[in-house]
Amino acid sequence: MKNVMIVATNTFREAVRDRVLYNLVFFALLMMAAAILVGQISIDIEKSVIISLGLTAISVIGLFIAIFIGVGLVSKEMDKRTLYALLAKPLPRWKFLLGKYFGLLMTLTVNTAAMALGLYAALWVVKHPLVRADGFVLVAVYLILLKLGLIVALAMLFSCFTTPFLAILFTAGIYVSGVYAGDLRVMRVVQMDPGMLKLLRIVSYALPNFENFNVMGAVAHDRGVPGILVGNATLYAIVYGAIVLAIAAVVFSRRNLK
Amino acid sequence: MKSRALQGIALGVLIVLGMAEVWNLQRKIDAEKQSLQLESEELMLRSGSMVTRMSLEYAPLMAAIYWTRAVQYFGEKHHLQDQDLQLLWPLLDITTTLDPNLLPAYRTGSSFLSDAPPRGAGEPDLAVKLLERGIKANPEQWRLYQDLGNVYYFDKKDYLKASQAFQQGSELPGALIWMKAMAARIAAEGESLETSYFLWKQVYDGAKEPELKKNAGSHLRMLQVELDFRAINHLADEYEKQTGHRASKMSELVQAGLISGVPVDPDGYPYVLGEGGKAELNLDSPLLEEQVMQKK
Amino acid sequence: MCFLEHWGGVCVDAGGRVLKNRDMANPAIEIENLTKEYPYGFLNLKKRLSLEGLTLQVEDGEVFGFLGPNGAGKSTTIKCLMRLIFPTKGTARILGKSIEDVSMHQDIGYLPEQPYFYDYLTATELLDYFAQFHGLTANDRKARIEKMLKKVGLESTKKIQLRKYSKGMLQRVGLAQAILHDPKVVVLDEPMSGLDPLGRREVRDIILELKREGRTVLFSTHILSDAEMLCDRVGVIVGGKLRGVGAPGELVGIQSQGMEVLFELGPEGKRPALLSRATQTGERYRVELKEEELYAALDELKLAGARILSVTQIKATLEEFFMGLVEADRAQAAAVEVRGK
Numbered sequence: 001m002k003n004v005m006i007v008a009t010n011t012f013r014e015a016v017r018d019r020v021l022y023n024l025v026f027f028a029l030l031m032m033a034a035a036i037l038v039g040q041i042s043i044d045i046e047k048s049v050i051i052s053l054g055l056t057a058i059s060v061i062g063l064f065i066a067i068f069i070g071v072g073l074v075s076k077e078m079d080k081r082t083l084y085a086l087l088a089k090p091l092p093r094w095k096f097l098l099g100k101y102f103g104l105l106m107t108l109t110v111n112t113a114a115m116a117l118g119l120y121a122a123l124w125v126v127k128h129p130l131v132r133a134d135g136f137v138l139v140a141v142y143l144i145l146l147k148l149g150l151i152v153a154l155a156m157l158f159s160c161f162t163t164p165f166l167a168i169l170f171t172a173g174i175y176v177s178g179v180y181a182g183d184l185r186v187m188r189v190v191q192m193d194p195g196m197l198k199l200l201r202i203v204s205y206a207l208p209n210f211e212n213f214n215v216m217g218a219v220a221h222d223r224g225v226p227g228i229l230v231g232n233a234t235l236y237a238i239v240y241g242a243i244v245l246a247i248a249a250v251v252f253s254r255r256n257l258k
Numbered sequence: 259m260k261s262r263a264l265q266g267i268a269l270g271v272l273i274v275l276g277m278a279e280v281w282n283l284q285r286k287i288d289a290e291k292q293s294l295q296l297e298s299e300e301l302m303l304r305s306g307s308m309v310t311r312m313s314l315e316y317a318p319l320m321a322a323i324y325w326t327r328a329v330q331y332f333g334e335k336h337h338l339q340d341q342d343l344q345l346l347w348p349l350l351d352i353t354t355t356l357d358p359n360l361l362p363a364y365r366t367g368s369s370f371l372s373d374a375p376p377r378g379a380g381e382p383d384l385a386v387k388l389l390e391r392g393i394k395a396n397p398e399q400w401r402l403y404q405d406l407g408n409v410y411y412f413d414k415k416d417y418l419k420a421s422q423a424f425q426q427g428s429e430l431p432g433a434l435i436w437m438k439a440m441a442a443r444i445a446a447e448g449e450s451l452e453t454s455y456f457l458w459k460q461v462y463d464g465a466k467e468p469e470l471k472k473n474a475g476s477h478l479r480m481l482q483v484e485l486d487f488r489a490i491n492h493l494a495d496e497y498e499k500q501t502g503h504r505a506s507k508m509s510e511l512v513q514a515g516l517i518s519g520v521p522v523d524p525d526g527y528p529y530v531l532g533e534g535g536k537a538e539l540n541l542d543s544p545l546l547e548e549q550v551m552q553k554k
Numbered sequence: 555m556c557f558l559e560h561w562g563g564v565c566v567d568a569g570g571r572v573l574k575n576r577d578m579a580n581p582a583i584e585i586e587n588l589t590k591e592y593p594y595g596f597l598n599l600k601k602r603l604s605l606e607g608l609t610l611q612v613e614d615g616e617v618f619g620f621l622g623p624n625g626a627g628k629s630t631t632i633k634c635l636m637r638l639i640f641p642t643k644g645t646a647r648i649l650g651k652s653i654e655d656v657s658m659h660q661d662i663g664y665l666p667e668q669p670y671f672y673d674y675l676t677a678t679e680l681l682d683y684f685a686q687f688h689g690l691t692a693n694d695r696k697a698r699i700e701k702m703l704k705k706v707g708l709e710s711t712k713k714i715q716l717r718k719y720s721k722g723m724l725q726r727v728g729l730a731q732a733i734l735h736d737p738k739v740v741v742l743d744e745p746m747s748g749l750d751p752l753g754r755r756e757v758r759d760i761i762l763e764l765k766r767e768g769r770t771v772l773f774s775t776h777i778l779s780d781a782e783m784l785c786d787r788v789g790v791i792v793g794g795k796l797r798g799v800g801a802p803g804e805l806v807g808i809q810s811q812g813m814e815v816l817f818e819l820g821p822e823g824k825r826p827a828l829l830s831r832a833t834q835t836g837e838r839y840r841v842e843l844k845e846e847e848l849y850a851a852l853d854e855l856k857l858a859g860a861r862i863l864s865v866t867q868i869k870a871t872l873e874e875f876f877m878g879l880v881e882a883d884r885a886q887a888a889a890v891e892v893r894g895k
Contacts, residue, residue: 257638
């Protein structure tokens with residue numbers, strides 16, 4: 001496992017030296033501007049709007065990083081052949097993969113945490129002092145991070161067997177489908193033949209249900225999130241992520257590099 | 259390469275077990291989310307014109323998305339027997355602003371809006387507003403006049419306006435003949451069971467949208483029950499006249515030769531005679547529930 | 555048909571082992587029947603054999619050169635050894651451990667062809683990163699990196715990010731990361747490619763030093779003179795098949811092919827009969843003679859007053875041996891095609 005951490009640390013270092021961090025500055029400025037603007041326009045709902053806006057931004061920016069960099073983690077190395085010398089070390093391929101994953105996860109955590117700070121700063125500007133209920137925002141951020149972790153795993157899986165472009169497309173596609181997966185289950189409207197309905201149900205469970213990680217509605221209105229939901233969502237992300245990474249590891253271990 | 263095969267098997271097992279756990283967790287999460295009503299009741303943007311501007315050239319697509327959302331919103335609330343439908347109007351408003359020609363939005367939407375709770379939102383005025391917008395954008399669509407007339411007749415009980423709506427609609431190309439007849443009849447009689455039944459039947463026959471059809475069908479059944487009640491009560495009165503006492507069982511009416519067999523309700527359950535010898539629904543009939551809901 | 559007999563060289567058995575060679579006690583690298591198929595074409599139904607039944611052994615402590623034209627399969631073989639690609643058939647062992655055993659990589663150093671490394675790292679950081687996988691302590695790493703950078707001549711640029719490195723410099727970093735952890739076996743894929751003559755000289759020196767330190771070196775190249783100079787033994791691969799293994803000298807045959815005489819005509823302009831067999835470049839003439847004809851020819855030239863510039867033994871070079879193989883291979887392929895039609 002030590003080797004996994006070595007790869008992870010290096011991946012983190014790469015991200016740091018990449019332009020990835022600039023988005024933090026951009027985000028912080030965005031949040032400040034939004035805070036000031038919102039303060040001028042509306043009454044009473046500034047807080048909820050800031051939280052919604054902030055969480056949306058964290059989610060979207062995180063999504064971009066997770067998909068684009070997640071895909072690049074493996075395919076960039078294969079393309080540029082930086083991988084070759086590394087695999088000649090006593091480092092099994094699956095450990096390499098895992099290391100890359102954790103490296104990006106670390107990057108995302110730091111990113112997200114920094115953005116959360118920016119969000120809190122904006123909140124403070126708009127409505128200080130901060131209340132205990134504002135702690136719920138952290139729960140929402142944590143769940144977003146879980147979601148991003150799952151997306152990175154998916155991005156890596158796809159990048160292990162298709163071109164980077166297709167991998168990005170597939171990952172984005174799964175993300176969109178995953179967001180609506182829950183709706184597939186509650187669709188009562190359209191009359192369909194039962195076989196089709198059953199199939200749709202199965203698909204709706206098989207897809208990663210990203211709505212599990214969305215508590216924006218509650219948090220924006222100062223409502224708490226029950227611990228058991230957070231616990232189950234965490235378990236969900238871990239189990240699903242583990243499956244995806246395991247498949248990725250097997251696929252990658254058998255792949256002939258060019 | 260034996261290790262490869264083993265690896266494959268191990269992976270397969272992991273996937274199967276893992277997805278089973280995923281399914282299990284998902285069900286728990288679904289329950290937790292629902293029971294705590296964490297569904298976002300928020301519509302971030304309530305202004306139709308704003309959404310239209312933001313949609314660039316994709317307004318019709320956005321309209322379809324919003325319409326789907328409206329339908330799902332309605333369906334979900336219905337399923338949960340939640341009567342709070344406050345987002346319905348904004349959703350319909352945005353949909354029709356994005357695409358003023360989206361007929362199903364007007365037709366089914368006005369039906370959802372206008373129907374009294376627990377079936378609908380109980381907002382006939384908003385339904386009128388919606389339909390008037392629809393008529394303005396689609397002046398050749400006589401069905402919208404039909405819907406407008408229905409709203410005035412059933413939910414606003416304004417028979418004059420209802421009659422006018424049917425009249426105006428009857429003059430449009432493609433309008434069925436009954437529109438004119440209805441206009442006259444409502445102007446003369448106001449509300450009657452037969453009229454109500456007829457109007458809903460027209461909606462049912464002419465509706466392309468499945469939700470609209472379903473709703474009409476539901477109304478029709480209840481009206482059928484009312485009509486049947488009237489007929490049965492009429493016979494019961496006959497029986498009383500003949501025998502001097504009130505019948506307490508349907509079989510008595512049959513024995514008296516007033517009716518050839520025990521009539522059944524639209525779901526197939528035989529009617530019974532209840533308090534005061536008046537027709538009532540069989541206790542087993544699922545229509546009883548609907549009747550109770552309607553009476554609320 | 556055994557190509558090598560034509561050249562007066564040694565013949566190999568079906569296993570690619572030179573028949574005269576002794577059986578090795580401790581082969582550092584053993585390759586057995588290595589085959590690699592590449593499916594191609596519509597629905598991947600056709601298969602191309604980039605490696606066919608390769609069998610050879612590299613002895614402990616020897617410098618072994620893989621020779622062959624581009625696309626012959628040298629890189630494919632090396633990548634199979636390093637488990638970058640997976641052979642369709644066959645096995646291999648390095649230092650007694652199967653190539654499927656990842657721990658075996660502790661004792662191997664590898665330089666990929668046209669190496670490219672993480673360009674956001676400096677040379678020091680890269681070497682440090684790679685060294686960590688070998689379980690070296692921080693101090694140990696530091697010391698070795700210093701030594702290595704000096705050895706490959708990158709000391710002055712060690713703090714510069716690799717994105718700014720020239721090709722030659724990258725090659726040197728690659729070499730450094732391959733030998734930093736004191737591997738017993740060093741595998742180099744085209745180590746000379748892209749280097750200027752000075753760079754090539756430096757790499758040659760490093761390889762010789764590795765040999766002096768008792769390491770086994772396997773490298774691939776298509777530059778024959780390098781192979782002649784450095785290798786104890788050479789394996790020639792053409793068209794995915796091993797065509798011959800042996801010491802460079804053995805392969806080309808120890809027999810002399812004849813003598814070459816260079817001369818100029820004398821001041822009196824007398825023309826010896828030899829001129830009919832000679833080729834002329836400017837004032838010089840060149841003639842090829844069999845050994846037994848030499849003295850008679852020299853007498854003739856002396857009589858004619860010609861000035862003798864040089865007398866040298868003609869030896870087949872590795873290049874000619876090589877070209878012969880390639881030509882024969884092409885001819886055979888063409889023959890197969892004709893037959894097939």
